[in-house]
Amino acid sequence: MKIIDLRTMRGPSYWSVKHFKLIVMKVDLGDFADKWSNAVPGLASRLTKLLPGLGKPGETSANSGYTSAKQSAKHPPLTLEQLTDGEPIGHVIQHVALELQRLAGMPVYWGKSYPAKEEGVEFVVFAYQEERAGRVAAEAAVEIVEALCRKEKVDIKPIVAELHEIREDEFFGPSTWSIVAEAASRNIPYIQLKNTSIIQLGYGVNQKRIWATTTSQTSHAGVEIAGNKNRTKAMLKDAGVPVPNGTTVYSEAGLRDAIEELGFPIVTKPLDGNHGKGATIRIMNWKEAAAGLKAAQVYSRAVIVEQFIEGHDFRLLVVNGKLVAAARRTPAAVTGNGKSTIQQLIDEVNKDPRRGVGHEKVLTSIKADKHTLDMLKGAGLSLKSVLPDGEIVYLKSTANISTGGTATDVTDQLHPYNVLLAERVGGIIGLDICGIDLLTNDIAVPLNESRGAVIEVNAAPGFRMHISPTVGLARNVAAPVVDMLFPPGATARIPIIAVTGTNGKTTTTRLIAHMVASKGYKVGFTTTDGIYIQGKQLQKGDCTGGQSAEFVLKDPTVNFAVLETARGGMLRSGLGFHTCDIAVVTNVAADHLGLRDINTVEEMAAVKGVLPRTVRKNGWAVLNADDDLVYAMAKGLQCRVALFSMDENNPRILDHVEAGGVAAVYEEGYVTIYRNSYKLRIDRAAEFPITFGGRAGFNIENSLAAALAGYLAGFERDDIKTALRTFVPSATKTPGRMNLYKFPKFEVIVDYAHNTAGITKFAEFLNATPATHKVGIVSGLGDRRDEDTLGFSRIAGQIFDEVVLRQDRDLRGKTAEEIRALMEKGLQLDKPGLPITYIEHEPEAIDHVLSTAREGSVVVIFTENITATHKKLDEFEASLK
Numbered sequence: 001m002k003i004i005d006l007r008t009m010r011g012p013s014y015w016s017v018k019h020f021k022l023i024v025m026k027v028d029l030g031d032f033a034d035k036w037s038n039a040v041p042g043l044a045s046r047l048t049k050l051l052p053g054l055g056k057p058g059e060t061s062a063n064s065g066y067t068s069a070k071q072s073a074k075h076p077p078l079t080l081e082q083l084t085d086g087e088p089i090g091h092v093i094q095h096v097a098l099e100l101q102r103l104a105g106m107p108v109y110w111g112k113s114y115p116a117k118e119e120g121v122e123f124v125v126f127a128y129q130e131e132r133a134g135r136v137a138a139e140a141a142v143e144i145v146e147a148l149c150r151k152e153k154v155d156i157k158p159i160v161a162e163l164h165e166i167r168e169d170e171f172f173g174p175s176t177w178s179i180v181a182e183a184a185s186r187n188i189p190y191i192q193l194k195n196t197s198i199i200q201l202g203y204g205v206n207q208k209r210i211w212a213t214t215t216s217q218t219s220h221a222g223v224e225i226a227g228n229k230n231r232t233k234a235m236l237k238d239a240g241v242p243v244p245n246g247t248t249v250y251s252e253a254g255l256r257d258a259i260e261e262l263g264f265p266i267v268t269k270p271l272d273g274n275h276g277k278g279a280t281i282r283i284m285n286w287k288e289a290a291a292g293l294k295a296a297q298v299y300s301r302a303v304i305v306e307q308f309i310e311g312h313d314f315r316l317l318v319v320n321g322k323l324v325a326a327a328r329r330t331p332a333a334v335t336g337n338g339k340s341t342i343q344q345l346i347d348e349v350n351k352d353p354r355r356g357v358g359h360e361k362v363l364t365s366i367k368a369d370k371h372t373l374d375m376l377k378g379a380g381l382s383l384k385s386v387l388p389d390g391e392i393v394y395l396k397s398t399a400n401i402s403t404g405g406t407a408t409d410v411t412d413q414l415h416p417y418n419v420l421l422a423e424r425v426g427g428i429i430g431l432d433i434c435g436i437d438l439l440t441n442d443i444a445v446p447l448n449e450s451r452g453a454v455i456e457v458n459a460a461p462g463f464r465m466h467i468s469p470t471v472g473l474a475r476n477v478a479a480p481v482v483d484m485l486f487p488p489g490a491t492a493r494i495p496i497i498a499v500t501g502t503n504g505k506t507t508t509t510r511l512i513a514h515m516v517a518s519k520g521y522k523v524g525f526t527t528t529d530g531i532y533i534q535g536k537q538l539q540k541g542d543c544t545g546g547q548s549a550e551f552v553l554k555d556p557t558v559n560f561a562v563l564e565t566a567r568g569g570m571l572r573s574g575l576g577f578h579t580c581d582i583a584v585v586t587n588v589a590a591d592h593l594g595l596r597d598i599n600t601v602e603e604m605a606a607v608k609g610v611l612p613r614t615v616r617k618n619g620w621a622v623l624n625a626d627d628d629l630v631y632a633m634a635k636g637l638q639c640r641v642a643l644f645s646m647d648e649n650n651p652r653i654l655d656h657v658e659a660g661g662v663a664a665v666y667e668e669g670y671v672t673i674y675r676n677s678y679k680l681r682i683d684r685a686a687e688f689p690i691t692f693g694g695r696a697g698f699n700i701e702n703s704l705a706a707a708l709a710g711y712l713a714g715f716e717r718d719d720i721k722t723a724l725r726t727f728v729p730s731a732t733k734t735p736g737r738m739n740l741y742k743f744p745k746f747e748v749i750v751d752y753a754h755n756t757a758g759i760t761k762f763a764e765f766l767n768a769t770p771a772t773h774k775v776g777i778v779s780g781l782g783d784r785r786d787e788d789t790l791g792f793s794r795i796a797g798q799i800f801d802e803v804v805l806r807q808d809r810d811l812r813g814k815t816a817e818e819i820r821a822l823m824e825k826g827l828q829l830d831k832p833g834l835p836i837t838y839i840e841h842e843p844e845a846i847d848h849v850l851s852t853a854r855e856g857s858v859v860v861i862f863t864e865n866i867t868a869t870h871k872k873l874d875e876f877e878a879s880l881k
Contacts, residue, residue: 213460248305499565772856
């Protein structure tokens with residue numbers, strides 16, 4: 001078996017609009033092509049023995065702290081009975097890839113598989129939680145299934161261990177995940193910023209950011225204060241908050257002086273420490289004190305020495321000035337039974353299904369590290385010691401959940417005094433999210449009466465103990481965080497208009513962006529020639545994929561996005577957004593067929609149809625009623641539908657409007673909006689510079705789509721009219737799209753028509769353009785089907801009196817000779833005597849036509865290198881002055 005292609009989807013895609021994170025794998029099954037699982041002797045038993053959870057994914061996922069087992073009910077398992085009855089090998093690979101991820105603590109379930117066009121090849125599509133883990137699982141699944149088919153031994157432990165490691169490295173921690181999940185439940189989008197743990201919530205100007213439990217509103221000063229324990233304690237003491245007496249030392253001599261003043265028991269901890277690192281509690285003698293000093297100085301030269309306060313360890317969480325949760329924390333411990341060693345007791349505790357590696361589950365497995373061994377040694381014990389029945393031994397000096405501790409929710413037990421104290425502490429330190437550690441024997445008694453004390457204040461406190469306590473009620477502490485970042489009435493999103501289609505999408509995108517900018521919005525838009533923020537091009541090249549869309553949505557100055565969305569990006573990685581407000585589909589024609597396994601126009605329509613399916617429920621899909629495939633996209637959409645047409649008598653338009661729908665129609669020379677029985681005439685299409693006096697019908701069509709999108713976005717008629725009248729096609733405004741150069745004796749038009757449908761519409765314009773002679777510079781594309789190349793060149797041969805044939809720099813799979821032969825054949829199908837000059841390179845071809853152009857002629861350059869072509873034409877114009 002061999003993986004032919006492996007793609008990662010990161011948003012809505014051709015394979016699923018609902019499942020954003022998908023691996024799309026194309027597998028050559030080799031010797032096992034066309035075989036099902038029942039045709040491979042013993043495969044069913046070997047597979048279920050190796051992966052016993054395969055037939056019951058609900059049980060696998062039940063151990064996860066983040067996903068309910070109920071989720072698996074929607075996705076049936078692959079049982080021994082099914083495998084015995086027979087399942088396609090691609091389907092088996094899909095389930096193995098999913099199960100490997102589940103074994104590593106990543107609860108994923110959705111997938112599908114189906115035959116590819118090539119014989120013996122299958123598409124295997126499945127969900128992933130972490131991208132790198134998904135790709136590793138894909139490759140491993142193919143290897144495992146082939147090995148089992150060949151009766152070879154398989155060891156999955158190293159694979160699962162690698163996936164575990166990836167999960168711990170890359171998945172959100174429980175605190176981050178709780179905030180992200182709460183935001184997502186409110187329809188707030190999120191983006192993880194590249195190569196960081198920073199999460200952006202919302203888009204554009206409305207974005208907020210979180211990093212664990214620090215936010216874009218967290219005070220730097222507050223973090224600095226909380227990080228300096230001496231300063232924190234001094235500020236709290238001045239404000240009347242009970243704190244332990246203590247001092248800061250730098251050496252054993254200073255430690256001796258501190259002990260003489262404070263007496264035993266004491267606590268040592270690094271001045272700049274956090275999460276309990278380097279802290280030692282309940283030190284009773286000098287030997288322990290010296291060890292505690294050494295442990296603390298691993299993290300900070302300055303070490304705090306404090307009185308040890310008797311009592312339980314409590315964590316109080318304050319968000320935005322309000323106490324939202326409290327938990328009693330207990331360090332990792334074991335209880336003796338008179339029979340088992342301490343190591344055996346640890347192993348038994350770790351069998352708890354709630355415990356896992358790192359943050360995989362709600363509790364962390366206990367590890368007997370050096371700190372544990374030192375604590376046991378100090379108590380005269382070792383891992384081989386057998387504890388008396390009922391005796392408790394603590395294995396860590398701090399009560400952190402991440403080191404195996406447990407938590408009990410006590411929020412409802414807090415005395416009002418302690419609630420007020422916690423909220424005051426958060427304000428005194430100046431943190432929007434604040435974790436307050438205190439010691440007291442009874443949290444239901446005011447701290448100043450229980451002889452307890454606040455021992456530490458933490459920025460970026462962990463939420464794990466509150467969202468998944470070992471005992472007691474789980475608290476949704478993420479909700480007040482999201483409330484703080486996005487108060488009632490605040491919006492996290494910005495308007496998004498997305499545009500797709502075979503032809504006209506770039507021009508339509510630019511028209512809409514121009515209209516939106518004319519209204520005063522700070523627009524970010526993407527096109528096939530670059531990314532633009534507030535009119536400035538920040539990136540060049542084809543920027544119609546998901547990453548380019550994210551570029552705009554991450555920009556903090558943008559408050560409106562207009563995104564050209566091409567088939568390449570949707571097939572390569574999916575969309576860069578999950579929902580949009582308006583989706584425009586201009587048309588679907590035969591172009592790029594045979595690439596990335598899209599072989600028919602109907603399949604291409606399914607790709608383009610992804611976009612309108614992502615429109616929010618109350619948004620709009622703007623569809624071309626003159627295009628059968630585009631019009632058919634309306635079926636099954638959850639959003640509202642608006643149509644546009646060049647034919648005022650189009651029955652689809654008439655029926656749609658009669659039913660109360662909205663449409664834009666070209667009627668009597670006007671771009672007109674139809675709504676119910678009313679007509680809103682925007683303006684005569686001939687007045688729009690982009691239509692070249694009404695001759696460029698394809699740009700009238702683009703104007704219809706843009707006007708309708710603007711109308712649905714809430715723009716007034718005069719705003720739409722002004723925008724369309726002021727949008728002048730040029731090398732800067734619409735590079736490579738109908739750029740007209742008027743020279744003293746002839747004209748040059750630069751355009752990007754590159755498929756049969758595009759050049760057919762261009763032909764209507766050129767045929768309506770008066771000229772003494774019409775010359776075209778054309779080329780073929782090596783990654784198009786022969787019939788597409790012949791169709792394109794045949795139209796070119798019909799509309800030009802003379803042709804200069806050139807080659808693209810990238811021949812895309814064919815030789816120059818093959819492309820030339822196809823093009824010449826097509827050019828002369830209807831004009832056998834058509835003059836054809838072959839000049840391989842575009843710059844030389846342009847020089848030739850400029851030097852030989854006749855008076856009154858029109859030269860059309862279907863360009864590859866738009867920038868270089870414009871530069872050459874500008875230089876030619878300058879030479880005439």
